[in-house]
Amino acid sequence: MSSTDVNCGEGGGAYTYTNLRIASIFVIFATSAIGSFFPVLARKSKWLKVPNAVFEFAKYFGSGVIVATAFIHLLSPALGELGSPCLSPAWQAYPYPLALAMLSLFGIFIVQIISFRWGMAKLAKLGIRPDVHGHGEHLDAANSPDGASDGEKITSDVEEAQPEQFDDSAMAQVMGIFILEFGILLHSLLIGLTLAVDPDFIVLFVVIVFHQMFEGLGVGSRLAFLRLPPKYNFIPFVAALLYSISTPVGIIAGLGIRSTYNPNSTTASIVSGVLDSLSAGILLYTGLVELMAHEFLFSNEMNKASNGKLAYALCCMLFGTALMALLGKWA
Template identity: 35%
Template sequence: MVSRTFLKLIISRHCAVDMLTVTVTATITQPASATPTITAVSDCHPHGTTNWCMVGTEEYQISGPTATEEFQAQYTDCHKHGSDTYCVDDTGEDVEVIMESTEETTHSGETAEEPAGSREHCHFHAGVEHCVGGSEEVSCDATPRDYNIPLRIGLLFVILATSAFGVFLPILTTRFNIISQTNMIFVVLKQFGTGIVLSTAFVHLFTHADLMFGNECLGELQYEGTTAAVFLAGLFLSFLADYLGARFVQWRQKKHAATDSEIRGTPTDGSDKAVSASSTPENEFNRSHSLPHAHGAIHNATPMEEKINVMNLEAGIIFHSILIGITLVVAGDSFFITLFVVILFHQMFEGIALGTCIAELPKAAASTLQKCIMGGTFALITPIGMAIGIGVLNSFNGNDPSTIVAIGTLDALSAGILAWVGIVEMLARDWMHGRLFNASLIRSAAAMFALVCGMVLMSVLGKWA
């Protein structure tokens, strides 16, 4: 602190002619390093094992007491011994006041007592705690934890019931004609499910796979596009399954048509006038892409093609549902309940998405029993993953390189499958070639709102799961 002392020196000389007055001002500057003079400290409080006291708005460390029971609320009769400042405690003993700026001093023990996540945001993926913003070294060994196994076993059945509710709700309501497939409620549920599938593919699975392949315990990958390449492989496999399935259905239909023609004695060569004009190359292209033709109606997918599409969707969901079950169980108790609530909503929403697609299958593609089997498979798969996780709970290491590669590959493959099904078989089919193409403004607006809601909600859940 700099203090100024003004000294006024008046030198007066009386002469016969006049009087001269001179005023001299002297400034005395106190060294900046000088410590302030205090008489007492108060509002004392502990930080770890050290007591800190206040002098006005400044905080100073008290050197001397080392145990919490010795700390006092204030110290008085402060005085100096040389350049050091001391105050007197209740027993009459001197304690030293460390006269250093709090900006230059770190509270002893604060680092150890700092709550987890105050400087870094952590969440679990496949039993691995991923943290953003921290600077601590990452350990690739299995983290020893005490797990509440009875709680995990009990909540397994909650996940089972929630998944079953989500997937069977649209199946059973349409089966018993409570809601028809043209009903506004069903349309909204279908588009909400489409948004869920799209968000699951990109926000959940692709991001998780990228986290896995970027794990420090795996080392630096020589091929930086690993996640995208596996994602593309899943997308291509889905396309291949759809394409080969459609070609197989077409081949079987032609074979049956040829057999029927032989039985009726109808010619089957190119001169056959009974063959519809829709068999021309142009019409074949339009039908395969569900586009309208001037001389015919829009081609709808055959029941077998629709069943293949839904099986594609369910395959992608099943792959990552097993991982979801394992991820939930091996998460630490500090995060388990939060992750459980998130996955509970995830399973219900994803069940609705799959259930609406299963419910749309015609009877020629799947009977009610087959639909229930498909729905039951989804309902059981996450609890099965949880059961596997419980079985390997004490030996599971999410940072093991082989585990990282396996989980990252399955996540990226599932993402590719769901991306193909969500964009081509659900989004494009409904909006570009289906009922919503010429739907009324109200129906289109409601469906679009549901679609966006599905994407947003599942993207929000992606922060924790």
């Protein structure tokens, strides 16, 4: 297949369904906001009473969504974009998408290791002994010869001791959410750009509506479980808003440049492929380590849970993975 057959020119954005493409800005904003804001509002507000089981479902369902997004909606398209016949043969000489995803994965890992070690050292100076999960216990209580009695619970979170201070535990949570959001926002912007110019608009639009809502539930469920000092409770709402507007912003940008923007062009393929690859590595790390490992392997709650609860959590996660993977058939 020649580069001419796949439209490798600089122009070529579709001008069909213009009114519907404009309407998609508001529709996708609404569905993204529903997905991302609902868990946060339900958890933080007093007037919206939602059973805890709903939160549990959203949390594990969201973990599955994030992992499927990394593999099916980011890494797979990146392989196609950087393997495009519009690109120089040099791009096919090496699996660059996999290498870039690996690079971003290890990059995030190293950044978190450095941050974690810095945080542990700072907590130790405050008289807190950090454990491997980012919490800690007061040294005086931990060094007591009798230990804590059955009726006592050693404070294991600096946030409880200093509720107004933005401590290292809170900072670690915000950093984790920032990493997750960074990967998802890049992906959402690219989705918006594609939706604005793609000739197969109708099918893509329907799929992206569900895609953004499910992904929003994944993001929102993580935001809802952030444990922050009261004065920083605005952070989950700001993060949910950023997610909600990311795809609409991409659509607006795409509509503005569709006379010159062709998603199959050489430049667009390289930019999209590189960003998708880097985002895939970020979401793979977040999904496998921050979500799956922490929620299942390193969670005291899950370690003590019944086999039934464990099976339910796994089914919720796999359900989220399956739905998001199925959407990959169309987008």
